[in-house]
Every structure is written in C-alpha cells, then in structure tokens.
Amino acid sequence: MQGMLTTLLNPKVAFFYLAFLPQFVNPSQNHVPMQLFVLGLVFNITGLAVDSSIALLASLLSRWLKNHAGTSRFMHWLTGGVFVGLGVRLALTQRT
Secondary structure, rough: HHHHHHOOOOOOHHHHHHHHHOOOOOOOOHHHHHHHHHHHHHHHHHHHHHHHHHHHHHHHHHHHHHHHHHHHHHHHHHHHHHHHHHHHHHHOOOOO
C-alpha cells in the first residue's frame, strides 16, 4: 500500500507519462484520452509481466543456490575476484 501511494504521488511518474506517451498518440483519430489510457495500460501490464518474471526467476535461482553449497562458494570467489580486478584496474588508471 505504501509503495503504491509513493508511486501515485511521485510527480516524476506523471512527467514520464506526459513526456513519453503523447508521441505515440494519433490526434487525427478520435478519443485521444482513450489512446493515452490504453498506452498507459499496456505499459503497466508489460512492466508487471517483466517484474513478475524477474521475481520468479530470482526465487528459483535462490532456491537452487541454497541447495548447491559448492556453487555458492564459487560465486563468492568469483565476485571477490571481480572486485579485486576492478581495484587493480582503478589503482593502475592514470589520472588526468
């Protein structure tokens, strides 16, 4: 409920819709507000589908990682190596 209220009261959301959606509306056809409504609805349904898919995949991946301890250890080493590599690169970068 709090997340929904935060989104609804966020002026950036309204500015996004006002800036992005009108370029896809055909003013020569009737019912411009209905076109905007349908575009907003399609945008929200698409976002819901994408976010739900990400949540489902993250849940499945989390369950799989909990059952495979070796993979978890490998991931710790891999992320540690990435951070060490980034630190070395940052240390060797010349400042301009």
